[in-house]
Amino acid sequence: MSVLSPPRSATADPPEELVVVPARHPWRWAGTALVLVLLAQFVHGLATNPGWDWNTFFGYFLEKSVVEALGTTLQLTVAGAILGFLGGIPLAAMRLSKNPVLSTVSWAYIWVFRSVPLIVQLLFWANLGYLYDRLQVGVPFGPGWSFATADLVSPFGAALLGLALHEAAFAGEIIRAGLLSVDQGQHEAAAALGIPRHRQFFKIVVPQAMRAILPNAANLLVNLLKSTSIVYVLAIGELFYQVQVIYGRSGRVVPLLMVATVWYVILTAALSILQYYTERYFARGAVRTLPPTPFQKLKAVLRK
Secondary structure (H helix, E strand, C coil), X not given: CCCCCCCHHHHCCCCCCCCCCCCCCHHHXXXXXXXXXXXXXXXXXXXXXXXHCHHHHHHHHCCHHHHHHHHHHHHHHHHHHHHHHHHHHHHHHHHHCCCHHHHHHHHHHHHHHHHCCHHHHHHHHHCHHHHCCEEEEECCCCCEEEEEHHHHCCHHXXXXXXXXXXXXXXXXXXXXXXXXXXXXXXXXXXXXXCCCHHHHXXXXXXXXXXXXXXXXXXXXXXXXXXXXXXXXXXXXXXHHHHHHHHHHHHCCHHHHHHHHHHHHHHHHHHHHHHHHHHHHHHCCCCCCCCCCCHHHHHHHHHHC
16 A cells, blocks of 8 residues: 655745845935925025015905905805806706707807807906897787896896806716716616606716716816906906905005915815815715725824
């Protein structure tokens, strides 16, 4: 009878320990050092260059007229965003409609308002009274109500109307792209389960479409915030216009421009935080583990 030899793994010599050599990235370190040097030079220039005139900057940063102008900028941004997206929803639905008339009208609207520069649109609505002295609402060739165009469209109203109509054209395309990003199989599966169409749309289609809509919508909102500076052509006291008025009197151009710049950066940062948490909310059904919030990241660092 033959004797079985022991398994190979039991008699083999133990493997030698592998020496792990970390990868070296000299160019990465060189690039990091270069960026830090340039950043240090930039900060040093901000602190030592008298042309920035930080005393004037801090003197006007919370000045009453600047804060009031900031409020006007926020009003235009919020109202323009709400009206723009409320207008973009029917535009997207019309573009997706099988009705050729609705689809063509929506396409024409989007084409025109994306083609004409915003500043031209603002000046057009501000001079609407030149074309139409009075507007009438009622039965065609019958009784109705008329009112002066100048009383209807004030400079602020013209700015808000121009911003909202301009944003609606872009919002319509963003919403349409988000709806088209939902796989057709989702619609078919929902229909096969007998789910009503309105529940299909709000419970299945919209949550998935929002993940594609939100990043582009946030970019559009940030662009709207900055576009409010264009309404200075209508002599509306928003942030950039008020800064211009002040440095026109004082001659302190650079520090006053920095006042507007820093406020725009702060508002954009706030919108970016809102975007992050909104995207995180709608990512609940797409990922197993939600990305940590900045506070959760900070807690994790402090625990180490």
